Amino acid sequence: MGILNEIIKGLRVTGRQMFGPRVTVKYPSEFRQKPQRFHGRHVLNRYPDGMEKCIGCELCAGACPARCIYVRGADNPPDDPVSPGERFGFVYEINMLRCIFCALCVEACPTEAITMTHLFEMSTTNRADAIYTKDELLMDPAGVVPHMFPGDPYADEDELAVADGWVRATAPGGIAAYEGVQAWQGTPGRGDWRPEPNQDESDA
């Protein structure tokens, strides 16, 4: 009757599981906590004053092992500069079908212009749509990344605040009004950064 005992033991295991927790996350309506350094799709950042960080140096394209980044720089127009440097990223395209999400472009970037977000919903019905142009990559002045499903609760604010926190310290500020002011920028995600310890909420 040994086998009967074994069967009962097995039945008890499955019976217990019935009332245990579920491991499934009902994805479109619920989201899993993503790791802090999750490699999602890229974003081209701006400085707090709205200037683009990209200087069109093409180091990202050179570092890319998958050869999926195409950059062409152009001289900044002196009267209305796009970036604080001499040049800016005139054309910026990433082929997401080739990208392996290794983040070597992020490592290579001297100005932290390109970083990775927690966005992972990138399916398209068309191969051409998988090539992200500068319009789709560049965040708007408020710090919101253009997303193909607007309003998605895709990222956790706290995670993002910690994920690329040191980027803010390198922000030089681009225009006169921001001279000497340490500001913080809208995150690629929801809402704004929390203020630095020596700053006030009203500065946001």
Added chain:
Amino acid sequence: MDWVGILLVVGRVLATFVLLLVVTILNVWMERKIVADMQSRVGPSRTGPWGILQTVADGLKLFFKEQITPKKAEVGMYLLAPFMAVIPAFLLFTVVPWGKPITIGDRIIPFQGADLNIGVLFILAMSSLAVYAVVMAGWSSGSKYPLIGGVRATAQAISYEAAMGLSIVAVVMYSSTATGSAGTLSLAEIVSRQAGTMADVLPSLPIWLVGWIPRWNLIPQFVAFGIFLIAAIAETNRAPFDLVEAEQEIVGGFHTEYSGMRFAMFFLAEYVNIFSMSAIAATLFLGGWNGPTFDSFLPVWISAILPTVWLLAKTYVIIFFFFWIRATMPRLRYDQLMTLGWKRLIPAALGWLALSTLVIGIRQFGLPWA
């Protein structure tokens, strides 16, 4: 028979048919949900509340799927096999009384497809017929995996049919003699003989001890119940005895080459068989529709459907056990299946039959030397 009588028969048959279809839809969903729970998953959750309409959606999808006939198929048999699967599955349930007969005027309306006086024989016959569909489908597909599935089905059916029949014989014998009345193979009769409590069988024991135990065949025939359950799982080709369709070894087994509605019919037959077998187990061993009645303070119509509720509750306990076993046990190897059937179940069923014959004989006629 007047036209009202004919209408009532048609209504009875239709009601049985609809009942089977509805419970099948629910059972498929229930199985997926329960097995998912046991595997820490969620299961179907998108279609309707708790995903309850998932089976309807799947069925609708299968309606519109292409029905492929393989080039090497024996077309006649290939097309016939799904019907051969469904028809015995539905016929199997017709002899099960699924409610207490009600009396309206001078008319007695039994809740049963047909009250055959050879009901038990009919069950054995229909459950044997079901295997022909599997063999036919396996052979006529003209493909190797279905053929293996079909061959497995023959051997499995033979091994477990015997054990199942022997376990039923013990019950029928007990049921036929326990009350001292004539022998019967009618399920309605077997059910009505399970009414009351154990106090009717064992009047010598104090009423407080046996007065609350229902007079189910399960209590004296518990070994037969165990053998019947195992054989029923094997007869319906359920895990852990699903060698006939073993996905991991022989693709889909006998229904590998079937698609669309033809596949859906095999699927339907399997689930109708599960329900029917569970209902038969509940009828033979768990007192059928017998249960507590509250005629004195419940409205008449509730009293009329209460027996159906009892039968369904008992049936679903057994069905839940089927699902539970499926979620727990790995599939038996082929030689293990044969060993269990021929070397364990059949001797056990024979031994139990001999033992209960002895006990019944002594109770009936006294000890031979006394």
